[in-house]
């Protein structure tokens with residue numbers, strides 16, 4: 001498994017906590033929540049819970065449990081699943097924090113959307129943040145630091161974190177000889193973890209260019225459909241799983257076309273996912289039937305899911321996707 005610290009100082013800081021056993025117990029991490037959950041909080045848990053001398057080893061029992069989301073001392077309330085922490089949950093957290101850790105030296109609590117917490121829940125949380133038990137580490141997260149209550153902020157060490165795209169891009173350039181626009185695209189297509197980025201680089205990147213180029217040249221949809229089944233790994237379960245990811249990639253391309261169309265005058269380059277195809281996307285935004293692109297995206301994101309669930313053959317699935325796609329180009333005016 002690969003690890004990635006976008007912010008080296010953050011990693012060093014948490015290693016320091018271990019080495020010096022400092023008194024810091026409460027941290028506010030601000031930035032994109034999904035990224036904090038999937039990457040930063042996990043990295044902190046690896047470091048603080050690892051059983052080996054030079055953490056994180058990523059091999060010990062503890063690291064494996066953190067990687068699988070199964071560590072009993074890493075208690076995560078996830079942002080996607082809830083609006084914010086409720087008063088009942090704060091009570092749970094208070095009673096849980098009074099217990100010793102099950103396996104590790106620390107017990108880590110990950111609490112999302114602190115900025116959206118209701119005031120009485122925030123007040124209950126404050127009580128525990130005022131005198132946190134020695135074995136507890138609280139990772140509070142929020143999209144915006146400025147909307148977190150001052151009383152909470154004053155009890156936290158705050159870190160603003162976020163994907164430092166240029167650093168990952170540098171690493172991709174150095175280790176995999178990938179150019180800037182391509183690196184930015186790969187990062188946007190990924191779920192933000194280094195593992196996923198590398199999965200795309202190694203297994204999907206070349207296929208993606210081949211497919212996008214064939215699409216733009218309007219190659220035979222039937223032939224392209226068959227090619228796509230091969231790329232996905234055949235008509236079995238694995239092919240179905242991979243098809244879902246490829247559908248998302250293709251949707252992101254047409255989504256970019258819409259973005260370009262609706263903000264023709266503004267500079268949209270930085271908003272696009274497929275930065276390596278900016279030129280083609282811009283020309284499509286002028287040369288496509290936009291209402292049809294909307295309809296196609298709906299088809300791509302909703303109907304294809306049903307087709308996959310209903311076990312429709314993958315060649316049929318991909319053929320219908322590519323046939324639909326051929327109707328998006330505006331008719332030539334003669």
Ligand SMILES: [Zn+2]
Pocket residue numbers: 049050051052055056057058059060061062063
């Ligand atoms: Zn370990």
